[in-house]
Amino acid sequence: RSLDSSTRKLRFALPFPMLAYPFYLWSRSPGKSGSHFHPSSDLFQPNEKNDILTSTTCWLAMAGLLAGLTAVMGPLQILKLYAVPYWIFVMWLDFVTYLHHHGHNDKLPWYRGKAWSYLRGGLTTLDRDYGWLNNIHHDIGTHVIRHLFPQIPHYHLVEATEAA
Incomplete structure (x- = not known):
């Protein structure tokens, strides 16, 4: 079954692939509950709570570091040094996931x-x-x-x- 034109346009047009993975981590797939950042999410066992808290804390620290570096180095440098490699990673992850499914x-x-x-x-x-x-x-x-x-x-x- 082929994708309808609006789904195809959204699925393969920038910036959707760059944003889809972070949104998936934040709120999972449409129709499913849970978040990869919330320690009480139904994705995790109760004994994994500290691991999720550590992971989320590290994620927030990285977001803060990137914001600080953007203020110091400028957005263009962060775009070149972080955003472009991140975009390549997300596109590869999206491509591999697509191929598996x-x-x-x-x-x-x-x-x-x-x-x-x-x-x-x-x-x-x-x-x-x-x-x-x-x-x-x-x-x-x-x-x-x-x-x-x-x-x-x-x-x-x-x-x-x-x-x-």
Whole structure:
């Protein structure tokens, strides 16, 4: 099923890809509750509260540092030194995520609402081979097994994928 023109325009037009990831972290996907920054979010176990507080504190410190550096160095320098590399990172992350959830020849079903479940979502992803980039990105191409068994550490994903 192809995307309608307004969705396609929003999905692939700047600045949406640059902003989509931070908004996803802040409030998750549309129709889902929770935040990656809130320690009481349903995304996390109660024993992870201190980790989330630490992560959110570090994020706020980085935002403050960037604001301070912008005041000292000027916005153009921060744009060159931070925003452009960040944009490249987000575009790569968005591209890889898109590839894992969309097949060119394999038409993957797209479940929404009550038809969606965690298992269905995991089973409708694809593994990809990124060649020499696999090692740099901790074998991110082993996507299906990561969705089905998120507790497996990244360094065992290739072994688990081969065993499946």
